[in-house]
Amino acid sequence: MANTFQGHFPEKNTGEDGFVGTAPVGSFPPNRYGLYDIAGNVWEWCSDWYRADYYQTLADAGGIARNPPGPVDSFDPSEPGTKKRVQKGGSYLCTDQYCKRYMPGGRGNGEPETGTNHVGFRCVMTQPTWDALQKENGSHGASKSPN
Numbered sequence: 352m353a354n355t356f357q358g359h360f361p362e363k364n365t366g367e368d369g370f371v372g373t374a375p376v377g378s379f380p381p382n383r384y385g386l387y388d389i390a391g392n393v394w395e396w397c398s399d400w401y402r403a404d405y406y407q408t409l410a411d412a413g414g415i416a417r418n419p420p421g422p423v424d425s426f427d428p429s430e431p432g433t434k435k436r437v438q439k440g441g442s443y444l445c446t447d448q449y450c451k452r453y454m455p456g457g458r459g460n461g462e463p464e465t466g467t468n469h470v471g472f473r474c475v476m477t478q479p480t481w482d483a484l485q486k487e488n489g490s491h492g493a494s495k496s497p498n
């Protein structure tokens with residue numbers, strides 16, 4: 352369950368999931384890891400450069416890639432002169448009729464200087480940092496875990 356597009360894309364968004372635009376974080380249940388909004392709502396910028404062939408390169412190298420660091424540079428064959436970074440998770444504009452990249456494992460890309468209302472970012476901190484902030488802030492801290 353995620354904030355995606357319902358209706359006939361692009362002219363009629365019925366908002367059957369309760370939102371025709373972005374939704375506040377936590378409007379939908381977390382996944383089994385306790386993570387909110389991993390799919391839908393807004394595309395999330397990643398620090399990895401985008402290369403269309405990156406995962407194939409990893410597969411060709413053999414073995415299992417665990418937390419791959421991403422390529423050292425960017426290359427998108429459809430726009431070879433444009434440096435792009437990875438975007439994950441899809442957005443409220445994704446629909447089965449047009450874009451299924453809101454599914455886990457889906458990957459998009461964009462120029463880092465691009466601004467639009469369906470792209471955002473995720474704040475990340477380690478569990479020890481979260482625990483220290485909770486201790487420091489007492490009952491005034493946020494109530495959700497950093498995940």
Ligand SMILES: [Ca+2]
Pocket residue numbers: 354355356357366367368369370371372443
């Ligand atoms: Ca929606």
